[in-house]
Amino acid sequence: MKEYVITLLVKVGVVAAIASFGVRSTAVQRMLQREERTLAQRLRLGLWFIALFLPGVAIRVFTRTNYPALDLGLEGSLLAGITGGYVCGLFTGILVAIPAMWNGELAALPFFAMVGVGGGLLRDSAADREDIWRFSPFPDVNVFRIFQPGRELRSAVLHASFTLGVVAVEFLRQVLGRWTPPKLFTLAHWGDPWPVLAGLYVSTYLCITIPLKVWNSTRTEAKLEEQQRLLMEARLQALTSQINPHFLFNTLNSISTLIRINPEQARSMVTRLARIMRQRLRNQEHFAPLREELNFIEDYLSIEVMRFGDKLRFLKHIDPLASDMLVPSMLLQPLVENSIKHGISGKIDGGTITLRAKRTNDRLVIEVEDDGVGIPEAELSNILDKGIGVTNVKERLKVLYNQDYRMLIDSQPGRGTRIEIELPEMQPRLRAVS
Numbered sequence: 376m377k378e379y380v381i382t383l384l385v386k387v388g389v390v391a392a393i394a395s396f397g398v399r400s401t402a403v404q405r406m407l408q409r410e411e412r413t414l415a416q417r418l419r420l421g422l423w424f425i426a427l428f429l430p431g432v433a434i435r436v437f438t439r440t441n442y443p444a445l446d447l448g449l450e451g452s453l454l455a456g457i458t459g460g461y462v463c464g465l466f467t468g469i470l471v472a473i474p475a476m477w478n479g480e481l482a483a484l485p486f487f488a489m490v491g492v493g494g495g496l497l498r499d500s501a502a503d504r505e506d507i508w509r510f511s512p513f514p515d516v517n518v519f520r521i522f523q524p525g526r527e528l529r530s531a532v533l534h535a536s537f538t539l540g541v542v543a544v545e546f547l548r549q550v551l552g553r554w555t556p557p558k559l560f561t562l563a564h565w566g567d568p569w570p571v572l573a574g575l576y577v578s579t580y581l582c583i584t585i586p587l588k589v590w591n592s593t594r595t596e597a598k599l600e601e602q603q604r605l606l607m608e609a610r611l612q613a614l615t616s617q618i619n620p621h622f623l624f625n626t627l628n629s630i631s632t633l634i635r636i637n638p639e640q641a642r643s644m645v646t647r648l649a650r651i652m653r654q655r656l657r658n659q660e661h662f663a664p665l666r667e668e669l670n671f672i673e674d675y676l677s678i679e680v681m682r683f684g685d686k687l688r689f690l691k692h693i694d695p696l697a698s699d700m701l702v703p704s705m706l707l708q709p710l711v712e713n714s715i716k717h718g719i720s721g722k723i724d725g726g727t728i729t730l731r732a733k734r735t736n737d738r739l740v741i742e743v744e745d746d747g748v749g750i751p752e753a754e755l756s757n758i759l760d761k762g763i764g765v766t767n768v769k770e771r772l773k774v775l776y777n778q779d780y781r782m783l784i785d786s787q788p789g790r791g792t793r794i795e796i797e798l799p800e801m802q803p804r805l806r807a808v809s
Contacts (some may be wrong), residue, residue: 379571382562383578385444387585389431390790393447394586395429398593408459408594421466424455428467433474435560443562448472449548450582452487453541455509456494457587481557490544490668494513497540501533508591510537512584521743538580545579623652624711626678633681640681647678661775665732665739666698672707672730679715686725687715694733695771702739703771709764710743710794718747718792737800746794765794770781774795 398404406420429449435446448471456464468484468491475483501507511534549572552561563575580805633641651674669691677688711728719726730741743797765784779799786792 376571377566379562380574382444384575386447386578387581389444390447390450390582391585392588393431393587395551396588397423404593404597407590408597411696412459414462417463418466420459421455421470424451424459424463424467426469427451429474431470432471435805436474436478440560443560446560447582448475448483448487449490449544450579450586451712452491453494453544453583454586456491456496457583458590459495460493460498461492467491475560479557480560482551482555482559486548486551486559493540494545497533497537500536506533508532508587508594508597510584510587511579512588513628539622541580542576545576559696580611595802597699598793623648625716629681644678644681647674650674651678661704663704664699665693665741668702668704668707669693669698669730671705672711675708675711676728683715683720683725686722687719688725688727689730690727691730693731697732697734697739700734700739702741702798706771706796707741707743709768713764713794714743714745714747714792718745718749721748734800739798739800740794741798743792744791746791749788749790750784751788751791755784768796770796 398407403423406416406423409416412420412787428447431442431445432448434442439553448468451471452464452468455467459467466486468487468489472480472484472487498504498507548559548561549563549565552559553565561575564580565569565572626644630641630644630648633644651671673689676687680687680689707730711730714728719728723742726746729742729744730738731744733740769782772782776799781795781797
């Protein structure tokens with residue numbers, strides 16, 4: 376009796392290990408998340424189940440039942456049907472039974488195939504496919520769900536039927552193992568003491584529900600990650616769309632001012648604006664090489680120079696090693712625009728914007744500096760929370776890099792403002808929106 380209990384415990388431990396090991400692959404996680412599958416996808420899922428459960432049957436057969444706890448052919452067939460449908464269950468049941476057939480257990484193939492199809496029919500009877508992932512390792516939970524207020528009756532009955540179905544499958548194995556001439560392998564036989572049979576039924580139930588629980592936890596984590604990714608993409612799209620109209624509004628204001636006093640210059644500014652917008656529409660990714668952003672800034676400043684004339688000057692000092700490093704798209708334009716609007720435009724004699732970029736210790740350091748009017752000390756402490764441009768940049772960096780970035784603003788009234796951003800060279804968590 377003691378050895379029998381140990382065997383059942385080992386069986387439960389083996390299936391838990393198989394379930395945990397089997398979902399480490401991202402491709403498998405995607406496969407389990409998919410509820411509607413093509414025939415090819417069902418067969419691929421079946422091959423995954425076969426790879427998990429056929430070796431145990433083969434080891435049991437070819438070692439002459441020295442490792443009976445490894446034989447999980449019935450459980451694997453039923454799981455394949457429940458999660459993949461009757462085609463997947465049938466395919467898995469047939470192939471998993473091959474080692475047993477080799478051993479003369481001729482009832483294994485039709486029985487496992489029938490169990491796989493039965494699992495698929497149980498899956499098809501679910502009103503909501505998510506119900507099959509909610510089967511609990513505690514049978515009483517599945518039964519008591521029938522009496523929960525507000526619970527859909529069909530869903531509750533499905534969970535109760537699942538418990539009864541597992542019991543019925545194990546009972547049928549006992550019957551076939553006793554009455555068929557080539558006996559079907561089982562860890563206990565009809566007529567054994569009731570504690571032995573009870574332990575077998577419990578272990579079979581656990582060997583089916585534990586993998587479902589493990590895989591459902593993996594599916595839930597993957598769904599949460601996907602939702603978080605979609606939320607980040609939506610937030611980035613909102614932030615990016617906030618920048619573009621802001622930039623466009625300011626530029627159109629400049630053009631409207633020039634239309635009456637200098638139509639030719641206004642026409643030239645419209646042409647440059649069209650080129651800028653065409654570039655932005657062509658590149659919808661959230662990241663771009665630094666050199667592309669610099670080209671965009673030069674086009675942008677060419678528009679602003681038309682408005683300010685000699686009052687606006689631009690210098691840049693770019694480390695060649697930094698030119699191909701990825702930066703968030705539209706990172707520099709709001710900062711340069713801020714320098715012009717709040718720094719240089721307030722000075723009678725204008726000023727200079729200096730842009731620096733260097734690569735150091737596998738990180739990119741960017742500086743945007745102006746010699747404008749500066750920011751009063753009272754406003755400097757909360758400048759990152761005010762205005763569209765700087766706040767937008769800060770929010771985008773936070774979404775893209777979490778805490779792995781640095782943004783500093785240093786300003787002295789009457790002497791200018793310097794904004795420094797430090798970004799990691801490593802690829803960020805979110806590259807692009809498809």
